[in-house]
Amino acid sequence: MGKVVAIHSFRGGTGKSNISANLGFCLARRGLKVAIIDSDIVSPGIHAIFGFEPDAPRHTLNSFLAGNATIKEIAHPIDMPEVAAAGGALYLIPSSLELSEISHILRNGYNVSLLIKAFKDLVSQLTLDFLLIDTHPGINEETLLAIAVADCLIVVLRLDKQDYQGTGITLEVSRKLGTRRLLLVNNVTADHDPREVTTSVEDAFGASVIGVLPHAPALMALGSSACICQKEPDQPFAAAIDGVAGRLIDVEGGALQ
Numbered sequence: 001m002g003k004v005v006a007i008h009s010f011r012g013g014t015g016k017s018n019i020s021a022n023l024g025f026c027l028a029r030r031g032l033k034v035a036i037i038d039s040d041i042v043s044p045g046i047h048a049i050f051g052f053e054p055d056a057p058r059h060t061l062n063s064f065l066a067g068n069a070t071i072k073e074i075a076h077p078i079d080m081p082e083v084a085a086a087g088g089a090l091y092l093i094p095s096s097l098e099l100s101e102i103s104h105i106l107r108n109g110y111n112v113s114l115l116i117k118a119f120k121d122l123v124s125q126l127t128l129d130f131l132l133i134d135t136h137p138g139i140n141e142e143t144l145l146a147i148a149v150a151d152c153l154i155v156v157l158r159l160d161k162q163d164y165q166g167t168g169i170t171l172e173v174s175r176k177l178g179t180r181r182l183l184l185v186n187n188v189t190a191d192h193d194p195r196e197v198t199t200s201v202e203d204a205f206g207a208s209v210i211g212v213l214p215h216a217p218a219l220m221a222l223g224s225s226a227c228i229c230q231k232e233p234d235q236p237f238a239a240a241i242d243g244v245a246g247r248l249i250d251v252e253g254g255a256l257q
């Protein structure tokens, strides 16, 4: 049975969408079947990294929640030669960028059991090894659902006091929900030793660190217009994300058995 991994941070702009996209690519490049769902209905972003034009007509997570599309129709295959060569598969389930559809959900809400159904049906109908959920920051209804449904929660944080305090809150929620918790430290400058960062973050939160990702000017330069692990695989950030993919497979190895 495939594993559901929620990628979350208490604050916005920590790198969740770029991490989700690149982690998905690295897992698929290892021959796995992976889907990434943009559950950030209010401020979607991950479509840009895979080159989806915002105004092209396509089914989105919103279409499914409105009862207008099936699971297979909202899962868009991402065509990447590295993934095909490895025998893997990568899908993106985008959220709508239509203002009317976003405001409809904000105004009227949606049937939350349908969102849980979407997560479960994606894993079974696409026979996934991994479903990655790119979440909206903070603690809201989708986030709680994503954490509750997930086998594993990856909390992204930076070495910043506001991130630290928020991370404590997210971890407390996931502890109560019984989801496996892993920490991923992003945007770490070269003056920090990654091993020391790992030790101090693990001591502070009592949870394991799955990776320490460097501050990456090359990622900033791409400006969320591409997947750095595909475009510039030799960049330290890309290599670090691939390491996280390997460790995730080790931790959630049941997906591959």
Ligand SMILES: Nc1ncnc2c1ncn2[C@@H]1O[C@H](COP(=O)(O)OP(=O)(O)O)[C@@H](O)[C@H]1O
Pocket (backbone or CB within 6 Å): 009, 011, 012, 013, 014, 015, 016, 017, 018, 019, 045, 186, 187, 188, 213, 214, 215, 216, 217, 219, 220, 223, 224, 237
């Ligand atoms: N390690 C990093 N080094 C430099 N820039 C980064 C790093 N991680 C993320 N960024 C930049 O931060 C911005 C926000 O990233 P994004 O993935 O959209 O975050 P989120 O989804 O958490 O809001 C993007 O411009 C991205 O390029």
Ligand SMILES: [Mg+2]
Pocket (backbone or CB within 6 Å): 016, 017, 018, 040, 044, 045, 046, 134
């Ligand atoms: Mg995002």
